[in-house]
Structures are given as C-alpha cells and as structure tokens.
Amino acid sequence: MTSKSANKGRLTDRKRAAIMEAAVSELKQNGFDNTSMDRIAEVASVSKRTVYNHFPSKEDLFAAIVDELMSRCQLIEVSDYTPGEPIATQLSDIGQTAVDLMASPEFQDLARVTLSRFLQSPDLAREMMIDSTQFEAGLIVWLETAHQEGNLQIPDAQLAAKQFLGLIQSFAFWPPLIGKEAPLTEVQKKQLVESTVSMFLAQYSCRKRS
Structure with missing residues (x-):
C-alpha cells in the first residue's frame, strides 16, 4: 500500500470512529x-454524505454499535489453567479481566445504547445479538480443569461460572449502567475481585470444612 493510500485509509478509519462515537453519544x-443522521454528522464533524457512505441507514449504524459491543465481549479471554499457580491468583486475574471490561465507560455506553433499544424490541435483540458467552465458556473450561486437577470441587462448572460472573456483574456492571451508583474506583474494583474470589473459594474449595 502506498503512503497516499495508507493516509487515506487512516482518515477513513478516523471518520468512521468519529461517527460511531457521535452515534453512541x-x-x-x-x-x-x-x-x-443529520445530528450524528454534525456531532462527528463530517458531512451527511460521509455518514451514509459508512452506514446506509440508522439501522445499519445501530447494528455496527451492537457488533462493537459484541466484539469487546469476544476479545477478552480466560487464560489456560496453570498447574502449580495458586488458585486464588488465577481466579483473581480472571475476575479483574471481567471487572475491567464491565466497568469501562466505553463498554457501559455501548451496553446502555443497545439495551435501551432491545428492551423496546425483544425480537430485534434476538435477531442481532450473537453468542456473547465466549468469556463464560473459557471460564467453564478453566473450572472443569481445576476440578479435574483436584484443586476445586465443582459438580456443575456452568453454574459455578455464572455465579462467579454474576457476583461481578451485580456490582461492576448493573449499578453504573442504570445510574444507581457511580462507576467503581480502582480500589473498589480490587476489593470486588478479592471478595468475589474469597466467596467463591469458600463454596468450592477442596479443603475440608470444620
């Protein structure tokens, strides 16, 4: 690719990103x-024609926002189970990854925009939402491995994964999303991960309870 073509491509990408940001706002x-679409073009500081060149309709623009939300979900991964590394440390890393995603302002804005429309149109939600359970699936595999290695006692890894993520969502995702509470601070995020891991291990640890 020539320098001129590369610069044109970067400018196009910047304009598309500006349109997306304006649309979410x-x-x-x-x-x-x-x-x-006129207002989105104005806020993005681009022409209406530029907006329609990227997104033929407002529905297409909304679909792109949904895709961005889903891609963020798909990009986070659970590291493979590491024999010999403390279970609490590995679970804390997983929890921190989930908290950082759910509590990020960008993710919150994307979720707020998509969920508000999906609540009005459940059929649209079913049509547009793709499988967003990749992170949960990775956690299930990790939990199953920890169980097989004898470091956790988990009869139902799918249930346990939902419980673990549910504890995080209840504090990091839903309260800020609905405006009930301010986003978590870094200290609060760390405290949430620590308490979640502690509660989870109290339930599923292989240590015998007295």
Missing part, C-alpha cells in the same frame, strides 16, 4: 427514535 442521550 446521541443515542445515549436521546434514544434511537429521537436521534437523526
């Missing part, structure tokens, strides 16, 4: 029905 504030 406007949809968050005004909702889908009350947000116009």
Whole structure:
C-alpha cells in the first residue's frame, strides 16, 4: 500500500470512529427514535454524505454499535489453567479481566445504547445479538480443569461460572449502567475481585470444612 493510500485509509478509519462515537453519544442521550443522521454528522464533524457512505441507514449504524459491543465481549479471554499457580491468583486475574471490561465507560455506553433499544424490541435483540458467552465458556473450561486437577470441587462448572460472573456483574456492571451508583474506583474494583474470589473459594474449595 502506498503512503497516499495508507493516509487515506487512516482518515477513513478516523471518520468512521468519529461517527460511531457521535452515534453512541446521541443515542445515549436521546434514544434511537429521537436521534437523526443529520445530528450524528454534525456531532462527528463530517458531512451527511460521509455518514451514509459508512452506514446506509440508522439501522445499519445501530447494528455496527451492537457488533462493537459484541466484539469487546469476544476479545477478552480466560487464560489456560496453570498447574502449580495458586488458585486464588488465577481466579483473581480472571475476575479483574471481567471487572475491567464491565466497568469501562466505553463498554457501559455501548451496553446502555443497545439495551435501551432491545428492551423496546425483544425480537430485534434476538435477531442481532450473537453468542456473547465466549468469556463464560473459557471460564467453564478453566473450572472443569481445576476440578479435574483436584484443586476445586465443582459438580456443575456452568453454574459455578455464572455465579462467579454474576457476583461481578451485580456490582461492576448493573449499578453504573442504570445510574444507581457511580462507576467503581480502582480500589473498589480490587476489593470486588478479592471478595468475589474469597466467596467463591469458600463454596468450592477442596479443603475440608470444620
């Protein structure tokens, strides 16, 4: 690719990113029905034609926002189970990854925009949402391995994975999303991970309880 073509490609990418950012901001504030492509173009500082070159319709733009949300879910991965490394340390790493994603302002904004419309149209949600359980699936594999290695006693890894992530979602994701509480600070994130791991190990540790 020539330098001229590369610069053009970067400019195109920047414009698309600006449109997406403007769309998320406007949809968050005004909702889908009350947000116009004209207003998105104005906020993104691009022409209306540029907006339509990237997204033929507002529905296509919304679909791109959903794709971005889902791609963020798919990008986070659970590291393979590491024999010999403390279980609490490995679980803490997994929990921190989940907290960092769920509590990030960008993820919160994407989730707020998509969920608000999906609540109004469940059929649309079923059509557009792809499998977003990759992280949970990785956690299930990790838990099954820890069980097989004799370091955790987990009869139902799928249930245990939902419990672990549910504890995190209850504090890191839902309260800020609905505006009930401020986003977690870094100290609060660490405290949440530590308490979640502690509660989880109290239930599933192989140590005999007195």
